[in-house]
Amino acid sequence: MNKGQPIGIVAGDSRPDTFVFSVNPSYIPPLYDYVYVELEEVPPGEAEPRKVKVIAQIRSIRRVGIGLSPEHPWPVLKNLSMPHGNDTIVAVAKVLGYKWKERIYYPRRAPPVGSWVYLADDRLLEDFYSVEEERRLWIGYLVSRPTVKAYLDVEGLKRHMAIIAATGAGKTWTSIVLIEELLKKGATVLVLDPHGEYVAIKKSVARLGSEYVNRVIVLKGRKDQEGDILYRVSVVDLSEDELATIAGVPSRATRIRAVIGGAKKVATQLAKLLGKPALAGLKGIRNVIGCAIDAVEIAKSQSRKLEDYTVQFLRQLGLMLGLGDKSEELKMVAADEVFQRGVRRLWLALRKDTEPGYDAIRYIEELRKIGVYGVKQIRVEEFLRPGTVTIFNLAGLRAEVQDHLVYNILTRVFMARVRYIRGLKGETYPYPVIIVMEEAHRFIPPKTVKQTRTREIATVIASEGRKFGVHLIAITQRPSRVDQDVLSQLQSQIVLRIVNPRDQDAVRDAGEQLSQDLLENLPGLNTGEAVVVGPVVPAPIMVRVRDRVLDYSGTDLVLVKEWMQSFEAEKLAKEYAIEAALKLSRILGGTFDTNNLDEALTKLIGKRVKMPTIHEALLILAREHVWASYDELNGVVTGEAGTVEVKVVLQDGLIQCSTCGQKVCAHAVAVVLRAVLDDLLSTPRTEGLWEWWYNDTTRNIED
Template identity: 35%
Template sequence: MRIGYVVATATPFEFVATLDPERPVSLYDYVVVDHVELDNASGELVNVSLLGQIVKLYRDPYSVKRDLPLYTVIQEVSSNILEVQIAKVKVLGYVLNGELRQPKQPPRIGSPVYLAENEQIAELFKVENGLCVGKLASRDVAVCLDINGIRRHLAVIAATGSGKTWFSVVLIEELLRRGAKIVVIDPHGEYVAIKDSIHRLGPFTARVVKVSKHHVGDLMYKIGVLDSDPEALANAAGVPPGAKKIRYAIYLAWSYAKKVRKATGEKVGLAFMKRVLYTAMRGENALQKLFQQYKGINDGAHKAEGDFPLSDLKQLAAKDRHAIFSALTYLKKLSRLGVFSSRSTPLSKLLGDITIINLAGVNEEVQDYVVSHLVNRLFQARVNHVRGLKGYQLPWPIVLFVEEAHRFAPPKALRKTRSYEALSRVASEGRKFGAYLVIISQRPSKVDPDIISQCQSQVIMRIVNPKDQEAVRESSELLAQEFLENLPGLDVGEAVVLGPIVKLPVVIKVRDRVLEYGGSDIDLTTAWKVDKTADVAQMWRRIFNSPPPPSVMLSASRMRLLHKKREGNKIVIKLLDGDREVDVVIEGGSPRCSVCGVGKPCSHVYKALEEALEVV
């Protein structure tokens, strides 16, 4: 169908067309222009269909100068003003011998512009075994992403409420169907609901690993305190950076515990560190007795590994018991979290087809510690497998979803996190070892630009904040200025997709999801709805001088309202009780049931009182 003509600024990359104002065309829709190109293989001119996408659309009055007519003039001649519809079209290329090629010549001025057929567009985005996440925003044409594009990492960026978590869940569904193994870093427990709905997708295993014992999870994630360093422990415990004596006390307890484990093989951990500090609180003699139990760890073969400063701990115990007491208090705080143990939870127990790391319930320091610890272990397990090294080997590539990525990988100048180093390593080296990132954030300006720039594929949904728009522009070489300008105008669930994951930048509408998640906004109408139970009970007491029996309330809950209305000073309510219709009339505060009679405390009356509260 012809919709316009090429009129200006025709280059091999874009052109301006005038469109029929009576034929509505959507932004991001696809058009075709008849074109002639030189086939390099044959050396002959060939007729091709040049495909383009509308990236800007506006209407203007024809030949009206800057000084527009007054309102009174317009009112008289408005029906006679000539209107033109102008479209800026980005040239996508033409298909020749099954390949998408870029034109070397611009389309001719005056060439007819046609609306592209669905089959032409579908051929353009055809992908074998793709990730089918939705359809074109302008057409009912499915769009499937190239699964191999995940190897270059992916960033999902959107303002709050634009649908980024929805898209992430849809992407998880598609990856699971293709056999991927997924780990989700979930700061708020939004993805936990996936476990209860995974059966809808197929026979997949979903595991929820919790960090706080008070939250939902199949098992706890445990970190061996001696597998890391004492500075990180102090940070996780909340020790102020300037509290050097407290930090040194933790370091001494940690160092001695590590010496003991190495010398004896005992599974010592946080409990042993607390024991060391508690003993130090009791004085130098008590501390000496503890040392005697592990006599020899600084002698002989172990001396070459570095002597433990026993004298420093004794000196601290003698001169600054307050620092030891404070350190002990902080370690008790770590114990209550339940995360730290004598040894880390084996990766083999954690991983299923999808593993959700539920970080809800702990502070950001602990979340940072856990993410750093887990990501490093996963990456090293992949390195071990690829290079045949000792240690736990992860035999299949893994996709790591990082929700709220700005928490864990902020710009280095803004804040330093432990998890930044782990995520940066995966971003720069992960593709060689089969460890891939999906970075998800509503604030791209607060995610480290080095990490975001490593995500060569991007899914960008509605963004309003100018700083975030600028961060997106700087991180993406493929995002055209027209797409950037239109980001605030995207509807919820619409996204610009670009990078190796698609053949060409495309605007999609995300499909419906199968799996559940808990990240949707709260419905305030429901959340603030008045609890009718107390009001109905009060009305019941006023009528029958006694509380409503539980059996009456239970029977009422099984009934269904057919209709209700107000007639003067009385309310008429029709109910369905099983297969029987029941009428209840409430007049002057006195109920009358068509089945049970006047003034009877029946379940029909209770249900009618519930409904009467909402009659306008």
């Protein structure tokens, strides 16, 4: 079609925001393509009307038969001789506005019926959607014009944004593209990553250029993760109820909560009065509970009075701290009113039964394994840096811990910015921060669905963050499960394919920028196609998100490939079992095969090893990187199974696993098997050298 020739004429209904036009059959534009009509308008600041080009997007297109209708019976229709193309093509266009002096305005007049409709060329669209170069974030291309780049305005992020899509529609892909662009702009970005999907950015960031290699920080949410820095929270700053909740104690377990609360109060006062901050940590709290249990047991054998219990409790504390029964330090501690309240609370919780005390220790120990909760908290400048993306890896943590860590880090970042802007004393951060929150429905659900701590600070950031330079990008596949007070304040939206009607309603209710016709078209979007509305774009725009450069680990699995890998892993595990049995036979001087491999490993380790554990260990060997080293002098095997650190003292059966503790676990067995397979445990040269490994008559194997 010749450039500048009309492709249709306004016919039928015409309004300032939409018009219907009859399409020239020689050129039928595709759905979502752009057209324009020329209109007389009085732009702001002008006294006389000006001819402007009003841009519109085709939102629906249909063919209408002439002389035919669905009511005609088939016998009549099949005998009709109708020429091909004997129909009328009707399109409905949504008015986007006209550009005047670098701003977009909506017309006040409807296009006159009979006006020519023209196809908008690429240059006109590039000018209409243009964003200043220093502010633009390249997100992709116009859906109907793959030659026209689409940009977001970084300044629009000041009023927050939501990325919404059904699972698999491309929301994480879109966020990765945004992160790439923000990195190029020198932004400080904090990614809250509940599944560890964004950690792969670290290994692929060099693709953006060598200058970006050191501009990604992986902040570990637990000590056994791979990463750069371990996040740390001060237990001292937690309330007693907060600590019990994070530890996973049910709200109805009031006695266990009382034990933890009383022990925390005692431990905090001990640290304060004795000048030993470490006593206020989780280890100190656990030790206080242990002293309380011992004191109750002793007091029960003498009397059931609080006074006798207090004496015994102080004595146990003295032994724990290396202080004498009558030391001045203990006397000072015993006279403290807060300390006395903590002691009384422990007594009331344990006097009838010490079982809540043992349960409390188990909860505290599980929390200790995470490694995040200690005495000192991490400084903001350790994990936030200008021009850097910080990925907070929350994978493998319970929901309560994830919620608390997100609440904690958001509160600290927000308050650091508040102090900087207002010139207040305390911890500050001098640069605006973009927060990318994955799985937002997990952290900020409606109050009626679930109570979370994160919702409190997220609400504050959504309403007040703009003033202090803290800007939120919330990502979710279930907008109907995100608190509407928060969602409604995310003024920009990137909406990919959505199928669920409730989620469509939630998107519509959150703001008025997404028109009904766009909502109706959301289920029909292809993967990677999105509607973008709000301050981040000059006008609503439909884009195809560009290819990403950085990696992430949340892509869909290839099922056949995964199933084949499982067969390969099982096959390799069997081969490892056969080889290990042969080598253990030489090492131990017996005869072992895959059926009694548990007996061989039990004799080797010195602690009962069960066949299911061995099978799991063999699969770890087949699927993950496992290495081992052997200290022959002390009989100690050390190594790693994946990211899990292991130490095994063979003769004594002592095991230390960074994830599983002291039990015989698959990680420990995998490391020992690696040592066997790598011939680190050599065949004995003299009789009796390995006797302690296989002489059942001289030692008792511990179950």
